[in-house]
Amino acid sequence: MLKWYIPLGIFLILAIFLGIGLTKDPREIPTPFIGKPAPTFKLSQLDDFQKTFSPEDMKGKVWMLNVWASWCVACRAEHPLLLEMARRGDLNIYGLNYKDQPTDAKNWLAQQGGNPYGLIVVDFDGRVGIDYGVYGVPETFVIDKQGTIRHKVIGPITREELTTKLLPLIKQLEQQG
């Protein structure tokens, strides 16, 4: 009797582990940034290279840093959602234009129906991207009033993610001192 139960048991255990494995996305790498201060940088703005921007400028505000590029196909998918958030005034959305040509970036925004960003900084050589552990554009960081990263979205933001996770989190962070 035992002879038949042992292989069956091993099979079931394997099946359970493999089943759990199927529900996970191997592209989603656990990020070490949650709860850590947002890495600092000082980058030129897309509209005016003379002007710079640093994350410190946003102390006391809840904001979102969205990493995007004109060559990034998935960015098109999330752009309408970003526009919607900007129109509704959910929070300050700032853009990090990652390894892109400034003219391409501007043209792309015009093509995609507008600019949802309060401000866009240019990460021409991708160095700030590396500091933020970016490996697949688009990526989005939610940063609280103290300048701590509270959430990271890898890949395009979906409506489900927005309504179930991002908006409640933003609301909660806004209420905190």
Added chain:
Amino acid sequence: MRRVAGLIFCLLLPMASLAKEAQFMALDPELEERANALSSELRCLVCQNQTIADSNAPLAKDLKQQVREQLKAGRTNDEIVDYMVQRYGDFVLYRPPVKATTILLWTGPALLLLGGGILLFVSMRSRIARSNATSELSVEDISRAERLLQSEQEGKA
């Protein structure tokens, strides 16, 4: 002659793609060797089962450039690995550290081997016990068998 030269040119064309790597090699072969060795320990984030040294993904090239620059700046291997882990987590390491979350990963193969060994031992022992049990006859059985054999011989005679 010109045709041969053209052919040679075409054959050499793929080398052009290696030129940039070779350029670094020529500048400082020792540094490039160290950068290569270290990059082989780091996993490419985009093409997950390649090392940064092997991958041609733009991010892998950027990260390899980081390794080069930091080595040139005199940083140690450990410092550079820390730099990568801070940004990309343990995932970037091909040899994950022993931690509470990775203990199963490290001990798993040994546990499986041990489990298999125990299973094998138990089943072998029960098999041996079973074959012994069938060959062991009680004293009565033996004397009965002897009697039967004897009576058969007497019958023949």
